[in-house]
Amino acid sequence: MNVSQETDELLSNAISSQASDIHFCPFGDNVFIYYRIHGNRIHKQTLSLSKYEQLLSYLKFTSGMDIGEILIPQNGVSFLKEDKESYALRLSTLPVQSTESLAIRILPQRQVPQLNELFLYPNQLQRIKSWMNHRAGLVLFTGPTGSGKTTTLYALLQSLLAERSVQTITLEDPIENQLKDILQVQVNEKAGIDYNAGLKAALRHDPDILMVGEIRDATTAKFAIRAAQTGHLVLSSLHAKDAFGTLSRMLEMGVTKTDLQQTLVAVASQQLLPLLQHDEVSTPHTRAAILELLDNNHLLNAFNGISPYQDQSFPSFPRLRRKAYALGYISKQII
The missing domain is CATH 3.40.50.300 (P-loop containing nucleotide triphosphate hydrolases)
Structure with missing residues (x-):
């Protein structure tokens, strides 16, 4: 499975879990992934740092951020279709230690409730x-x-x-x-x-x-x-x-x-x-x-x-x- 497919699978899983946010938190050689679901932060999986950096580069590229810049915070936006629904993804990076943390806000583009x-x-x-x-x-x-x-x-x-x-x-x-x-x-x-x-x-x-x-x-x-x-x-x-x-x-x-x-x-x-x-x-x-x-x-x-x-x-x-x-x-x- 290539990095594009792995990213799509992760985002699809977050959406099906009704997550409003995804947090990627590097610590040592591992990166912990958390979902924010109904206000609660829940640990979902752990990636190796090397795998995470591939995923991070891909997400930065697709959301219009500078892949080569890791020393200053960046923001980006990308869009996704999942089960006929459209979603805007608001991404934010933050320099930590020798890498970056990443937060993704998932914004459903559905009709505003009454x-x-x-x-x-x-x-x-x-x-x-x-x-x-x-x-x-x-x-x-x-x-x-x-x-x-x-x-x-x-x-x-x-x-x-x-x-x-x-x-x-x-x-x-x-x-x-x-x-x-x-x-x-x-x-x-x-x-x-x-x-x-x-x-x-x-x-x-x-x-x-x-x-x-x-x-x-x-x-x-x-x-x-x-x-x-x-x-x-x-x-x-x-x-x-x-x-x-x-x-x-x-x-x-x-x-x-x-x-x-x-x-x-x-x-x-x-x-x-x-x-x-x-x-x-x-x-x-x-x-x-x-x-x-x-x-x-x-x-x-x-x-x-x-x-x-x-x-x-x-x-x-x-x-x-x-x-x-x-x-x-x-x-x-x-x-």
Whole structure:
């Protein structure tokens, strides 16, 4: 079996296992391969270092990376068809010891789910949709990698466009799914299109809504704030462990408290729960999202340093998980 066939077999196995990511971790003369499945990292197999380096070179070549460069991190994208489904593969290398580690994010190019299919509690969906009535401001969706933030943003935009005509532009790295009637801009730093340059160009196209795929640094954070201040509704994602912690993350990026208070409409922090599958809990999905929703008075108090978790009525993640367990949606181990 040649390296192309071995790579296809590995990717096919990961897809059939419903893995969202593949991690290649070199250690000594071996490379350990892990799959991320429903948030859990599972060891799948071990390769020799020599076999891995053949596979790595092939993957770097097919995703547009420089095969000869092993001293700096690189990113690449390739595409795969498997059982009539299309997948985008986002690859990232990292120099370690005398070789490189590799991470592959598997992005199914299937139809974006309907917004009402994503959340465990329907009332949370209605809260989020009410935020979209703001003509300007910043709405942040936060959570760890793989928690479904981008899927939520996509579904929200599609839901909005089904209800009213709005000029919508997204800036993404990478574009994870093609959306109808939305201008999607691929961030490409090699070509000089970073988030900052893309946002400046997007603002000239008279958008009602701007979606910034992810706020990663101070420059993007400050530009998103400025876009919100100039009369645009800006939706974006951010890595933060919970809703209250999102404010600290933005302030750490150099956004002033005054600017944040003037622009931030709300924060939705998201977690995915694995659902029990039985007759009493009928659902077509294996996971559903719960959300900590920070808005209105709780948001005002948060700016004054008052944690929403002090309020027993605030639907925090622990309370939402306990409710899900009481209703029979999840197992006791998830609480």
